[in-house]
Amino acid sequence: MAWNIFSNTICQSCGCFKLFTSSYTKVLSSKLTRNISNATKLPKHKIMPPRRALLYVPGHDKRKIEKIGSLKVDCVALDCEDGVALDKKDLARSTIAEVYSEVQKTFSGDLCVRINSPSSGLAEMDIRAITATGNLPSTIIVPKVNSADEMRWFCNEYISSCKRVPLQTSIIFMTESGQGLLNLKEIIEAGIAACAQHPTRCHISGVIFGSDDFCADLEINRTSDASELTYARQKIVATAKAFRMQAIDMVYIDYKDSEGLKKQATDGANIGFTGKQVIHPNQIAPVQECFSPSEEKVKWAEELLGAFEKSTEGVFTFRGQMIDMPTVLQAKNIKRLVEEINK
Numbered sequence: 001m002a003w004n005i006f007s008n009t010i011c012q013s014c015g016c017f018k019l020f021t022s023s024y025t026k027v028l029s030s031k032l033t034r035n036i037s038n039a040t041k042l043p044k045h046k047i048m049p050p051r052r053a054l055l056y057v058p059g060h061d062k063r064k065i066e067k068i069g070s071l072k073v074d075c076v077a078l079d080c081e082d083g084v085a086l087d088k089k090d091l092a093r094s095t096i097a098e099v100y101s102e103v104q105k106t107f108s109g110d111l112c113v114r115i116n117s118p119s120s121g122l123a124e125m126d127i128r129a130i131t132a133t134g135n136l137p138s139t140i141i142v143p144k145v146n147s148a149d150e151m152r153w154f155c156n157e158y159i160s161s162c163k164r165v166p167l168q169t170s171i172i173f174m175t176e177s178g179q180g181l182l183n184l185k186e187i188i189e190a191g192i193a194a195c196a197q198h199p200t201r202c203h204i205s206g207v208i209f210g211s212d213d214f215c216a217d218l219e220i221n222r223t224s225d226a227s228e229l230t231y232a233r234q235k236i237v238a239t240a241k242a243f244r245m246q247a248i249d250m251v252y253i254d255y256k257d258s259e260g261l262k263k264q265a266t267d268g269a270n271i272g273f274t275g276k277q278v279i280h281p282n283q284i285a286p287v288q289e290c291f292s293p294s295e296e297k298v299k300w301a302e303e304l305l306g307a308f309e310k311s312t313e314g315v316f317t318f319r320g321q322m323i324d325m326p327t328v329l330q331a332k333n334i335k336r337l338v339e340e341i342n343k
């Protein structure tokens with residue numbers, strides 16, 4: 001019974017629940033059946049590119065934009081928002097519209113555009129500028145989304161602006177305030193529902209933690225280990241992952257401090273973030289490394305999965321540890337991430 005429900009609902013491309021099916025006879029228990037039933041309520045996965053590092057490049061700054069093609073970064077955000085002064089917003093819009101296709105020729109990663117926030121009064125002009133060229137960005141980042149209404153507003157505005165251009169645009173939004181964090185689940189649900197009306201046009205694929213604005217909104221005193229942000233970071237990861245979306249961690253603004261950056265990136269990766277925002281080219285390599293499984297971890301995962309295939313039991317011993325389905329799934333996550341990175 002479970003098998004049939006499954007094969008109609010899981011994502012076949014990423015294989016995230018494949019283990020459930022391949023190990024069906026081994027481990028199906030009432031607990032697992034409950035987990036499977038919950039999983040079937042989730043939206044179908046879209047194939048998501050890895051976004052281990054997401055580099056902001058101010059949208060008006062041609063000198064920095066010209067460098068994008070030479071950077072080995074998973075994801076770039078051409079910025080119309082806080083990286084651009086108010087009197088340069090028009091320049092950023094026109095520059096992005098002008099150069100987007102050219103940059104795409106030299107850059108193989110995900111080339112995003114960050115618009116201004118729904119409540120800024122500037123987002124309409126951003127959307128109009130980026131949809132006018134007919135070459136839509138692969139991903140749009142919507143900052144400071146504080147409510148489900150703002151999410152719906154953006155989706156409807158975007159979809160109606162580009163109605164003649166069928167394209168699967170990823171929408172990633174940013175949580176940057178107390179309201180945004182409080183309403184996170186409703187915001188995601190509103191986005192999924194709005195995109196479900198136009199499944200070939202766009203989908204919600206991730207949440208970014210805008211920690212600088214969040215600190216301003218909550219009057220937080222920042223510390224070097226970011227312990228004051230633990231709750232927000234963990235809530236964002238747990239909520240995004242509950243909807244099978246990516247979660248992208250905070251900016252490390254002290255961009256000359258590579259040790260501090262690595263420590264914060266490792267912390268983020270350990271709590272489940274899929275990537276981290278960066279502001280300077282020097283931050284790319286260390287961050288991408290922190291969000292990639294080490295060789296040792298990849299070897300562990302491969303060997304564990306090999307041992308699992310050979311095992312006739314649901315529980316077995318591997319390298320002195322008790323292994324059952326949760327650890328097998330962790331190994332499978334590592335294998336999948338490596339495949340995505342190497343694509």
Ligand SMILES: CC(=O)SCCNC(=O)CCNC(=O)[C@H](O)C(C)(C)COP(=O)(O)OP(=O)(O)OC[C@H]1O[C@@H](n2cnc3c(N)ncnc32)[C@H](O)[C@@H]1OP(=O)(O)O
Binds near residue numbers: 064067082251279281
């Ligand atoms: C909280 C938020 O909203 S974060 C998002 C908004 N903020 C941003 O977008 C900031 C993006 N980053 C930057 O603007 C810059 O990195 C700064 C202002 C922090 C430092 O800039 P610089 O003083 O030029 O740094 P530095 O001299 O070390 O740069 C080295 C080279 O990398 C280039 N570079 C620096 N940052 C970037 C970037 N983000 N993208 C592309 N190239 C860059 C510089 O142009 C420079 O090359 P050049 O000498 O050929 O001009």
Ligand SMILES: CC(=O)C(=O)O
Binds near residue numbers: 082176209213251
């Ligand atoms: C990145 C961003 O927008 C912030 O931290 O507020």
Ligand SMILES: [Mg+2]
Binds near residue numbers: 082143210212213
């Ligand atoms: Mg911000």
